[in-house]
Amino acid sequence: MTFDYAPAPESRAIVDIPASHGLFVDGEFRPAADEAVFKTVAPASEEVLSEVANAGAEDVDAAVRSARKAFASWSALPGSERAKYLFRIARLVQERSRELAVLESLDNGKPIRESRDVDLPLVAAHFFYYAGWADKLEHAGFGPAPRPLGVAGGVIPWNFPLLMLAWKVAPALATGNTMVLKPAETTPLTALLFARICQQAGLPPGVLNILTGDGATGAALVAHPGIDKVAFTGSTEVGKAIARTVAGSHKRVTLELGGKAAHIVFDDAALDQAVEGIVQGIFFNQGHVCCAGSRLLVQESVADELLAALKARMSTLRVGDPLDKNTDIGAINSAEQLARIRELADAGEAEGAERWAPSCELPSTGYWFAPTLFTGVTQAHRIAREEIFGPVLSVLTFRTPQEAVEKANNTPYGLSAGIWTEKGSRSLWMANRLRAGVIWSNTFNKFDPTSPFGGYQESGYGREGGRHGLEAYLDV
Amino acid sequence: MSSKAETLADVTASDAALRRFLHGLPGVDAVGLEARAAALGTRSIKTTAKAYALDLAISMIDLTTLEGADTPGKVRALCAKGRNPDPTDRATPQVAAICVYSDLVAVAREALAGSGIAVASVATAFPAGRAARSVKLADVAEAVAAGADEVDMVIDRGAFLAGRYLSVYEEIVAVRAACGDAHLKVILENGELATYDNIRRASWLAMLAGADFIKTSTGKVGVNATPANTLLMLQAVRDFRAATGRQIGVKPAGGIRTAKDALKFLVLVNETAGPDWLSPEWFRFGASSLLNDLLMQRQKLGTGRYSGPDYVTVD
Numbered sequence: 001m002t003f004d005y006a007p008a009p010e011s012r013a014i015v016d017i018p019a020s021h022g023l024f025v026d027g028e029f030r031p032a033a034d035e036a037v038f039k040t041v042a043p044a045s046e047e048v049l050s051e052v053a054n055a056g057a058e059d060v061d062a063a064v065r066s067a068r069k070a071f072a073s074w075s076a077l078p079g080s081e082r083a084k085y086l087f088r089i090a091r092l093v094q095e096r097s098r099e100l101a102v103l104e105s106l107d108n109g110k111p112i113r114e115s116r117d118v119d120l121p122l123v124a125a126h127f128f129y130y131a132g133w134a135d136k137l138e139h140a141g142f143g144p145a146p147r148p149l150g151v152a153g154g155v156i157p158w159n160f161p162l163l164m165l166a167w168k169v170a171p172a173l174a175t176g177n178t179m180v181l182k183p184a185e186t187t188p189l190t191a192l193l194f195a196r197i198c199q200q201a202g203l204p205p206g207v208l209n210i211l212t213g214d215g216a217t218g219a220a221l222v223a224h225p226g227i228d229k230v231a232f233t234g235s236t237e238v239g240k241a242i243a244r245t246v247a248g249s250h251k252r253v254t255l256e257l258g259g260k261a262a263h264i265v266f267d268d269a270a271l272d273q274a275v276e277g278i279v280q281g282i283f284f285n286q287g288h289v290c291c292a293g294s295r296l297l298v299q300e301s302v303a304d305e306l307l308a309a310l311k312a313r314m315s316t317l318r319v320g321d322p323l324d325k326n327t328d329i330g331a332i333n334s335a336e337q338l339a340r341i342r343e344l345a346d347a348g349e350a351e352g353a354e355r356w357a358p359s360c361e362l363p364s365t366g367y368w369f370a371p372t373l374f375t376g377v378t379q380a381h382r383i384a385r386e387e388i389f390g391p392v393l394s395v396l397t398f399r400t401p402q403e404a405v406e407k408a409n410n411t412p413y414g415l416s417a418g419i420w421t422e423k424g425s426r427s428l429w430m431a432n433r434l435r436a437g438v439i440w441s442n443t444f445n446k447f448d449p450t451s452p453f454g455g456y457q458e459s460g461y462g463r464e465g466g467r468h469g470l471e472a473y474l475d476v
Numbered sequence: 477m478s479s480k481a482e483t484l485a486d487v488t489a490s491d492a493a494l495r496r497f498l499h500g501l502p503g504v505d506a507v508g509l510e511a512r513a514a515a516l517g518t519r520s521i522k523t524t525a526k527a528y529a530l531d532l533a534i535s536m537i538d539l540t541t542l543e544g545a546d547t548p549g550k551v552r553a554l555c556a557k558g559r560n561p562d563p564t565d566r567a568t569p570q571v572a573a574i575c576v577y578s579d580l581v582a583v584a585r586e587a588l589a590g591s592g593i594a595v596a597s598v599a600t601a602f603p604a605g606r607a608a609r610s611v612k613l614a615d616v617a618e619a620v621a622a623g624a625d626e627v628d629m630v631i632d633r634g635a636f637l638a639g640r641y642l643s644v645y646e647e648i649v650a651v652r653a654a655c656g657d658a659h660l661k662v663i664l665e666n667g668e669l670a671t672y673d674n675i676r677r678a679s680w681l682a683m684l685a686g687a688d689f690i691k692t693s694t695g696k697v698g699v700n701a702t703p704a705n706t707l708l709m710l711q712a713v714r715d716f717r718a719a720t721g722r723q724i725g726v727k728p729a730g731g732i733r734t735a736k737d738a739l740k741f742l743v744l745v746n747e748t749a750g751p752d753w754l755s756p757e758w759f760r761f762g763a764s765s766l767l768n769d770l771l772m773q774r775q776k777l778g779t780g781r782y783s784g785p786d787y788v789t790v791d
Contacts, residue, residue, distance in 0.1 A: 006524045
């Protein structure tokens with residue numbers, strides 16, 4: 001007899017998924033002007049979940065006009081009144097968090113344990129946090145009466161659909177802007193349920209418009225002359241295209257792009273917790289995390305011991321049904337992303353790195369990739385330089401703190417880094433030298449609405465979260 | 477024994493060598509350890525897994541009474557409970573052991589005759605351990621002579637906290653010798669060691685000295701078994717086996733009162749030390765009220781309804 005955990009699926013009956021969804025414009029749902037639609041599937045089963053309107057240029061224009069119209073009255077409201085709406089939204093998110101978590105796991109493929117315990121609590125926390133700022137903006141350090149920018153356009157990725165929505169919408173609305181938001185093509189459903197929550201909260205029409213669509217919709221939104229600010233989270237490639245589009249215009253931009261974070265483990269680290277940190281750093285959310293600790297830099301003197309422990313730990317990861325409460329690793333979000341992960345992993349092998357994955361049975365339908373580790377990786381390998389955005393860890397070694405800094409910084413990115421050492425002075429010495437927007441000490445992938453987040457170099461510019469996150473939406 | 481184990485033999489050659497070894501063990505990050513224990517606590521154990529785990533937990537219990545008011549009658553009642561935990565369902569497993577003070581070992585021995593249930597005795601001036609070594613060893617000898625199969629000793633926390641590791645080590649070795657064939661469980665009293673680094677060091681110290689089990693606590697101080705300190709000890713036995721080939725058991729004791737908590741501990745075992753530890757030979761719960769909650773959950777699983785405290789025996 002062995003201790004096999006019986007299936008413990010979260011019920012999907014809690015969420016009602018309409019067969020088709022319209023665009024959320026001016027407080028109401030409507031089809032696209034040209035009635036175009038696309039399908040969104042559950043990546044774990046390839047089941048079609050719903051049909052969603054595909055916004056075209058005409059819809060973008062209508063949404064921007066609605067947001068512009070709403071801006072006058074929304075920005076004129078006292079901050080304490082705007083706060084009431086945001087607090088109400090935050091509470092509704094909490095009340096409906098199970099529904100939202102199930103829908104997020106269905107549409108995105110992430111395990112319910114994460115959508116329930118990480119995404120949703122952070123979404124609510126973000127709205128509570130920025131609701132609190134709405135009537136205190138004059139104390140935020142941006143002058144006595146900082147003014148909003150106007151209409152903000154948000155384009156968000158598929159890895160944390162609702163959380164990225166919260167990162168954009170909460171500060172934008174708290175500061176008095178109105179917004180047009182485009183969720184990712186593969187994960188539109190929670191944003192549309194969020195739109196219903198905005199209706200439930202009585203948010204005035206036009207303050208938030210949600211346009212589902214593909215890359216063309218996002219491009220049209222970013223290029224629209226009626227928006228004053230672009231907030232983008234996604235790939236570096238698209239980020240560069242956005243920067244080119246808005247160059248020379250009055251539009252403000254914040255870009256939160258890719259990463260290839262170094263996760264640095266010294267020989268005096270708390271090894272068991274470092275192993276947990278590494279697992280959390282790269283396998284959290286199937287590695288679909290821009291700040292994922294995808295390059296493990298381990299001090300050579302402890303590498304064998306650490307890798308043995310890491311492999312043992314990886315063998316206990318449970319890959320499978322995202323709605324099972326005991327699942328640690330869910331499905332890859334799309335066939336396209338799976339192909340990219342496979343391509344890079346194959347390149348790792350072809351370039352001579354040693355590939356290892358625990359034996360685990362992957363479901364026969366849907367998009368799946370086993371947690372994978374590459375050893376013998378050098379800075380010259382593609383898997384050490386390019387963002388894989390999947391559950392693939394590249395392991396490199398170093399000998400001295402100086403070498404760790406040099407290798408960690410040797411990347412065009414600079415979003416995050418992690419340091420594991422029991423020596424506080426060494427942590428601080430390293431943190432001062434690492435070029436990364438977020439540096440975690442003896443932990444990884446910890447998020448909090450009070451903490452600013454953003455990158456260096458090709459990881460983007462601007463900060464989201466905390467007091468700093470207000471600046472991106474204020475005319476300062 | 478592997479050459480690695482022989483290397484470990486050197487670390488107890490002197491106080492300085494032992495100190496160097498224990499202080500050279502990897503540190504413990506408290507936040508990370510507690511986060512991992514909490515994350516494993518969210519595992520959802522249902523239906524067949526739950527049925528398996530409830531029975532396993534019952535079979536791992538060291539059913540315990542350690543009160544000044546203990547009497548032969550009380551101990552006999554506890555033994556009867558251990559033999560037949562649920563009179564309405566004879567398929568219910570027996571507990572692993574009955575744990576008593578050394579002067580009541582003979583009573584328990586007689587009451588458990590033929591049952592296969594072990595008699596465990598606390599000893600070494602339990603719970604404080606503040607007595608001369610000769611007194612502690614006499615306590616052990618009495619317990620073993622009266623028929624104890626297992627001895628639960630306490631370490632000298634004063635000596636440990638003063639940094640006299642070799643003294644703690646030598647005392648465990650002496651108790652080990654006094655135990656003869658009896659199994660030795662070494663109680664670290666995590667609540668008094670206070671830091672996770674200390675708990676890891678004390679775990680290794682006890683294992684090096686010949687413990688068969690390492691046990692979290694006496695149940696007599698403010699902090700007893702917690703998911704985090706038990707997880708840490710499970711890591712220690714896992715690492716010790718990897719280093720020496722010798723498997724050591726773990727016993728959390730004190731404060732585990734509900735079936736839900738017990739199942740969380742079993743998840744810790746399963747995903748840390750591994751399935752090899754999922755038997756009464758390698759994992760025990762030191763508990764008293766836990767048993768009745770396990771029985772009520774077991775009845776609920778069998779019948780589909782909750783029975784209530786009047787449908788399990790109070791002993």
